[in-house]
Amino acid sequence: MASTSAYAGDEGWEDAGWYSAGAGAPEDAICGPSDFDGNRACFRKNGDQWFIYDGAADLMTPYVDWQNRLAYDNGTWQSSPYRSGRCENLWPYDNWGVCNKDYYESSTRNKIGGHGSQVRFRLCLRESSGCSTGWSEWIDNNF
Template structure:
């Protein structure tokens, strides 16, 4: 009777099993060498989208270093000292609409190339309670050694109203 599936073979020394095991390991190693470049070639890993809700700012202006005008009188801004993102509400026909500031933070890596590191959106749902609302973030400074092994940190912002966004600002060097 021949051995079938699940039945022991008549091999006494296990040499055929060792040969098959070695062949399977070699095949697995070869496949990983072929697949690794396909999984990592030229594409950066996806950056998670951060979502924050702004707190009302008590004052006329949070000290904006850079302003980004948005749709229908909305404004977004960046305050370098403290890494604060600001966004106004949009009073369009007396109805405060949801506004936000979308941002992208890129860092210079050890090779000197810019790489997107973080990105997200800060929503202002505070209506008339405060003209400006802010999100306090923590970005690398341009002069400090960053997580990618380089020195350099830039930010780009754009104001949005109900999901419609203005063009992004120029890249802002975060040296604050």
């Protein structure tokens, strides 16, 4: 995987580093609920990475909106996100972008005393007013 460095702040916007177009998303990545105008978004638990594919020659910028929530010590989940952010693919058409994050794993004690976290996401286009079909299901970050 060839990538450049990318800002990896906890929240807010992040520009994706480049990821080889021929490679596609890693096999262990969780993709979709759907693609959006030929674009695609995927999450990889191993490495807490977001992959965004620009599959449309339309001069629009695909990005993934993500949310992250934590488990309480009794095993229930927060009702609102602990963190949220955006990862944009600014690379030209037919390229993947990748952003690296750092979320709590199920084996680690989180900030509110429980173990682990979950993420969910949706694919959007910056130059349009829309996102994909909505948020994905919550995904346990249990790598």
